[in-house]
Amino acid sequence: MKIVLVAAVALIDPEGRVLLAQRPEGKSLAGLWEFPGGKVEPGESPEHALIRELDEELAIKTHSSCLAPLTFATHAYEDFHLLMPLFACRRWSGIPAPQEGQKLAWVRAHDLRNYPMPPADIPLIPILRDWL
Ligand SMILES: Nc1nc2c([nH]c(=O)n2[C@@H]2O[C@H](COP(=O)(O)OP(=O)(O)OP(=O)(O)O)[C@@H](O)[C@H]2O)c(=O)[nH]1
Numbered sequence: 001m002k003i004v005l006v007a008a009v010a011l012i013d014p015e016g017r018v019l020l021a022q023r024p025e026g027k028s029l030a031g032l033w034e035f036p037g038g039k040v041e042p043g044e045s046p047e048h049a050l051i052r053e054l055d056e057e058l059a060i061k062t063h064s065s066c067l068a069p070l071t072f073a074t075h076a077y078e079d080f081h082l083l084m085p086l087f088a089c090r091r092w093s094g095i096p097a098p099q100e101g102q103k104l105a106w107v108r109a110h111d112l113r114n115y116p117m118p119p120a121d122i123p124l125i126p127i128l129r130d131w132l
Pocket residue numbers: 006007008027028029033034035036037038039082118119120121
């Protein structure tokens with residue numbers, strides 16, 4: 001099965017809330033809430049992919065020194081196997097603003113379970129909750 005490498009990030013605000021983005025209509029897993037990020041392109045590092053995706057999706061800038069490895073997801077979808085490192089980030093410049101029509105939510109740790117997420121993300125919720 002093809003392994004797809006996706007880099008994702010938990011952006012954490014000064015109140016300890018995490019940013020989730022809702023996948024827009026027309027995409028796979030539409031309507032589910034996910035961590036910002038996306039596929040790592042050939043020749044890219046996961047950190048560089050995230051810096052690019054954060055700029056494209058949310059119009060914010062960050063630096064690899066602001067991305068701390070937190071945990072990862074591994075999940076067999078029907079047509080590919082997802083391997084997704086999850087970084088934590090508390091420092092960026094700009095205010096996250098949806099660039100692709102996605103809804104955004106700043107979510108407190110104990111409210112994460114109220115936001116339907118892709119199956120790959122479910123095991124990440126308690127890890128993030130314990131860590132925050
Ligand atoms: N960014 C992100 N992607 C996730 C998460 N959880 C999860 O299963 N994914 C999956 O990882 C892939 C992310 O790739 P992407 O965001 O660049 O893909 P895409 O929607 O542009 O393309 P696609 O519609 O072909 O999946 C998707 O298949 C998405 O469903 C998550 O928390 N954040």
